[in-house]
Amino acid sequence: MTNLQIKNKFQKELSGLYPKEEISSFFYLLAEEYLQIRRVDIALDPDKKVSEQDQNKFLSALSRLMEEEPVQYIIGVSYFYDLPFKVNNKVLIPRPETEQLVDWIIKISKTKNEKVKILDIGTGSGCIAVSLAKNLPETEVWALDISENAISIAKENAKINQTDIHFIKTDILTTKNIVERFDVIVSNPPYVRELEKEKMKNNVLKFEPELALFVEDEDPLLFYKKIADFAKDHLIAGGELFFEINQYQAENTLKMLKNKGFQNIELRKDIFGNDRMIRAVYSTSAKGIAD
Numbered sequence: 190m191t192n193l194q195i196k197n198k199f200q201k202e203l204s205g206l207y208p209k210e211e212i213s214s215f216f217y218l219l220a221e222e223y224l225q226i227r228r229v230d231i232a233l234d235p236d237k238k239v240s241e242q243d244q245n246k247f248l249s250a251l252s253r254l255m256e257e258e259p260v261q262y263i264i265g266v267s268y269f270y271d272l273p274f275k276v277n278n279k280v281l282i283p284r285p286e287t288e289q290l291v292d293w294i295i296k297i298s299k300t301k302n303e304k305v306k307i308l309d310i311g312t313g314s315g316c317i318a319v320s321l322a323k324n325l326p327e328t329e330v331w332a333l334d335i336s337e338n339a340i341s342i343a344k345e346n347a348k349i350n351q352t353d354i355h356f357i358k359t360d361i362l363t364t365k366n367i368v369e370r371f372d373v374i375v376s377n378p379p380y381v382r383e384l385e386k387e388k389m390k391n392n393v394l395k396f397e398p399e400l401a402l403f404v405e406d407e408d409p410l411l412f413y414k415k416i417a418d419f420a421k422d423h424l425i426a427g428g429e430l431f432f433e434i435n436q437y438q439a440e441n442t443l444k445m446l447k448n449k450g451f452q453n454i455e456l457r458k459d460i461f462g463n464d465r466m467i468r469a470v471y472s473t474s475a476k477g478i479a480d
């Protein structure tokens with residue numbers, strides 16, 4: 190088969206499942222990965238023959254796409270904040286909304302001109318921790334996750350991107366043995382309620398780890414409350430807490446942080462116009478406030 194014949198086969202087989210442009214972008218991504226050629230090379234030489242071995246790679250990717258597996262898991266890489274991250278189905282695929290959260294932290298930290306210490310809670314692929322460490326080279330970055338598999342992928346990603354991060358495997362809901370203090374704590378914890386499942390796409394539901402996504406309907410702020418309490422014990426005075434949030438829980442999350450005594454609380458929207466991230470400052474006067 191030629192480049193063009195494979196491309197046409199992708200369009201034909203996947204047409205009921207994905208929009209035309211998305212199918213093209215899958216094909217070009219795979220061509221870059223398997224043939225090390227770019228879109229322009231294919232346009233210039235559409236009739237170039239693809240070896241049998243490479244054809245098989247495309248056909249295997251095609252059947253995985255037909256099962257709605259995310260293309261990032263098929264090629265094993267996802268790009269976040271312009272950096273490569275190894276991914277598999279044990280870690281969430283980094284999202285563009287989360288890049289905005291990272292960007293916010295980087296911009297604020299750069300204005301401070303101090304060597305800061307940051308903790309990323311629920312690090313997954315390590316995308317937040319690694320991109321912060323890479324862009325704030327003076328910073329000491331720590332990252333934790335409950336999942337051994339996630340920690341091991343995050344460690345690989347720290348290495349791939351030449352960053353030095355302190356990793357801890359622990360459950361943030363019960364942990365008692367972290368003695369460090371931080372200038373910044375950031376988290377994108379599980380925040381999707383079970384009741385939101387019906388609005389979600391198959392590629393997420395069938396392939397991304399449940400542990401990274403879901404929280405019980407009855408207690409949607411479980412992680413946020415625990416992390417806010419943890420932050421009161423582990424942030425320096427004036428330290429900052431950053432959250433990625435569930436767009437349907439913005440009001441409740443703001444109220445919870447206010448009730449716990451956090452100050453200068455700011456809510457921002459993501460590129461899609463949804464309430465998506467919060468920054469809150471910890472002042473020592475919040476210490477005695479229970480909730």
Ligand SMILES: C[S@@+](CC[C@H](N)C(=O)[O-])C[C@H]1O[C@@H](n2cnc3c(N)ncnc32)[C@H](O)[C@@H]1O
Nearest residue numbers: 283311312313334335336360361377378379401
């Ligand atoms: C929404 S994902 C975020 C992953 C990554 N930080 C990102 O932004 O793409 C949430 C992460 O929290 C971790 N997690 C879930 N429950 C946890 C717990 N009790 N303690 C620590 N981490 C937990 C999951 O393993 C997952 O990696």
